[in-house]
Each structure stands twice: as structure tokens, then as C-alpha cells.
Amino acid sequence: MDVVVFSFRQAEGIRVLLCKRRSEPFKHRWALPGGSLQYDESLERGVQRILESRTMIKATYMEQLHTFGKPDRDPRGRIISIAYMAIAKPERINLAEDESGEIYWYNIRRIPDLAFDHRRIIQAAIVKLKNKIWNDLLCFEMLEAKFLFSDLEILFNSLQDKPVERRNFRKKVLSFGILEELQDQIVGRRGRPAIYYRFNRTKYFELRDRGYNFYLPQG
Amino acid sequence: MDVVVFSFRQAEGIRVLLCKRRSEPFKHRWALPGGSLQYDESLERGVQRILESRTMIKATYMEQLHTFGKPDRDPRGRIISIAYMAIAKPERINLAEDESGEIYWYNIRRIPDLAFDHRRIIQAAIVKLKNKIWNDLLCFEMLEAKFLFSDLEILFNSLQDKPVERRNFRKKVLSFGILEELQDQIVGRRGRPAIYYRFNRTKYFELRDRGYNFYLPQG
């Protein structure tokens, strides 16, 4: 199994977690965190176990991506990879200072050469992430509990070429009625202070279950 | 691997191909066509081979659905199923006269008790089919080369409770510019004769590649 773990911070953009391989094949190449499923664990538990044992990072969201099974995808023989897509909150990111370590968060626009077919897997995960963010508001899984509207804006912008139109974007997102404005303001920065928002998950699920459509235009 | 094969005919609606199991476990229960992947074949080829050997039916469209891996999903032990969704054209359907045979097309609203977790797999496939039909016009994969607008209408109606509004539906679908009106008319039926249409796949792909959005409203 392999996992594509994404995280987001305003300063760094969207990043993917990679591990440097310690053994052949592709020794010293960067690769997705991965490993073998144990006999009696579910797929989800297996992915969690592998991720945590390899990287000490816990995913806050996880979903099956695709199963990759080309006969020649692994030089060791017939190995099928059930790939998962996951999201980790930025507060969990405190390892890996630079690329010289064993683990590193790479910006999705600057992925190095990877082992196996892992580049393809990441591409597939990015496509899925995009869809989920635009259609299912998965964006809120990528933000901290309190966030600024500019965080959201930058998150969306890091997934497409043309930036969103701020006024329309704001209007539409707020119209869903799933954000709570906090009294808190961010200070100590230049410019007008921004308002913090919180995601109301309960309301979101309520609407979702009633078939409400969270599609965001201008994607 | 297991396959959920769908087909459609105006008279019968959307149906799923099921096989009666010949061996334990779940002997004599209905189940999805399935089998084991061979060492050196790709997932797609494996599914095709299994489907054809079990049922003599060739799928005209195929796509990976999901991998099901609960530890207890198979009483024989840890068996993971990579499930595919497929579509067969109605002209391929000429076996299986009734439910007493080995193979039968069951209407998706009248699925019997199934072996393993196959009911879940079918549910997942139906959700995916719905999405694909509404957003990617997968509907045309389910129709014959020549078809009537009423075929389309009935196909859409068999996936949702409220019927589509005929005038709006027609207007929207025609606005995509991917249908060609044929000179042919259907005869020998009561009522005003209907016009045959043909799907222009080339135009469809052209538009698709330019990011055209084939979303159909009122879903």
C-alpha cells in the first residue's frame, strides 16, 4: 500500500510527504510512504499503521485513491499497490527541516524523480484532491480549526492557474452558511486585520445529507 | 477481482449481470462475475478475461471502481477484491432467458441476496454510474449506435426518482452539439415516429479535452 499525504500552509502551499528509500530497488530515491498490508488488518488501518510507523504523522482524513497494478510497475515482481490519499493538518508538520533528511514535504509543483510509478500515483491524487476540494469542500480538512479567508483563497489558487475572483469566491462560500465568523482578529501584520473563521462541520453534514450542492464555480 | 457489468434497454431498464455460484462458499447464491488475477496480466486484461470466460460477454467500457478489503469479507480467509465497473451494449445480451440459468441480468432495483459483500459493491457501482452519466455523459456508452431521445430519457429516469423535464432535457443535451440527427425514423409503432440520433464521439472528446462541462442539471 502507498499513501499520498497532502498538507497545506499559506506560506508553503500544498505539499506531499515523501520518504527516501533505504533499500533496493531505487535505493536513495524519494518515494511515497508505503508498506505491506498485514493479514488481518483493514485497508484503512494498514495505511494508518504504515504511515505512522514510517513518518510519525497521523492523517486527519483518508480515502482510497486507486489500485495500481501494471505487471511491470515493480522490478521485484508482481506487486499491486492499493493507493490512498490522505490529509494531515499543518500542526503535525514538525519533522524534516530540509531535503537532506529521510522525510520531506515537497511542494506539489516541485516533485523530484520518484521510485516506481509513484509520480503517476501522485498525479492521480492531485486530480482527486482538486475535485474533492471544488465539489465537496475538502479544503476545510486542510486548514486549521481557525483560519483566514485568505488561507482559503490561497489554497484554491495553489490548485489552478487562474486565481479565484475574491469577491465572488467569498460571496459563494459564505452563502453555504457553514462558516462561523469569530471575534478574534489576526494582529501583528501589516494591512487591515483579517477575521478568523471556523468551519461548522455539523451544518455541513446536514446540508450534504439533504443533497445540497457545494460546487464552487470558476474552477 | 469482481466486475459489475451494467446494461440498458428501454424495455428492461438498467440491469446488472450476476452469476450463480457453483461452489462453496455461498454455493447456489447469486454473485458478481469474479475470479483471480494471473501473475502477469494487467488489471484490465484480468477483468476482461474473467468476464468473458465466465459469461461470454464483452464489455464496451470499463473502469476501476474500488478495492474492497475488509478482513472478514470472505469466509475463506483474507481475500481482497479489486472491483471494476463495466458496461455492455444491449446487443450483446442474448443469453440467460430467466432466473433459472447460471447467468442473469437483474434490474438494479431488484437485486437478490448476494454472496460476500457483493451487494455493497453493486451499490458503490451504481453511485459511480450515476455520477458518470450525469457529469461525463457515460449514458452514450449504454445505448446502441442509433438511439431515440426517449431511450436517453428513460435511461436517465431509471437512475432517479423524479423524471427529467423533457423539453429542458432535450434542449440541454442538444446544446452540447454532440448528437447527429439521422434521416431514419422508427416505424411500426403507435404514435408520432421518433427520430434516430447518433453520438459523435469525436466531437465529444474534442470538447472534453478543452475542458467543456457536460454537467446535466435537474439531477
Added chain:
DNA sequence: ACAAAAGTGTTCGATATACACCCATGT
């Protein structure tokens, strides 16, 4: 005062929605 970032309203065009009658054939 100025630079930097946050916030806001309106107009216009496109498209989804709602709705009811006429048409062409077989019987």
C-alpha cells in the same frame, strides 16, 4: 504619508426552471 492586506456591491448575461399544447402516426 504610504504601503500592504482585507473587505465590499452592482450590473450583465447565461442558464436552469417551470409550464401546456400540437404533431404524426397506428389502430
Added chain:
DNA sequence: ACATGGGTGTATATCGAACACTTTTGT
């Protein structure tokens, strides 16, 4: 003639697209 299924047009409401200036703070 009538029953059956096929085909069509228009008016209204909603929503997406486009667009530029004001506000509030730090320096």
C-alpha cells in the same frame, strides 16, 4: 375518431462573471 408517443417555445428566476474602490492597520 381516438389513442399513443414525439416533439416544441417562452417567460421568469437564479446564479455565475466581470469589474475597482474603500477600509484598517503597521511602518
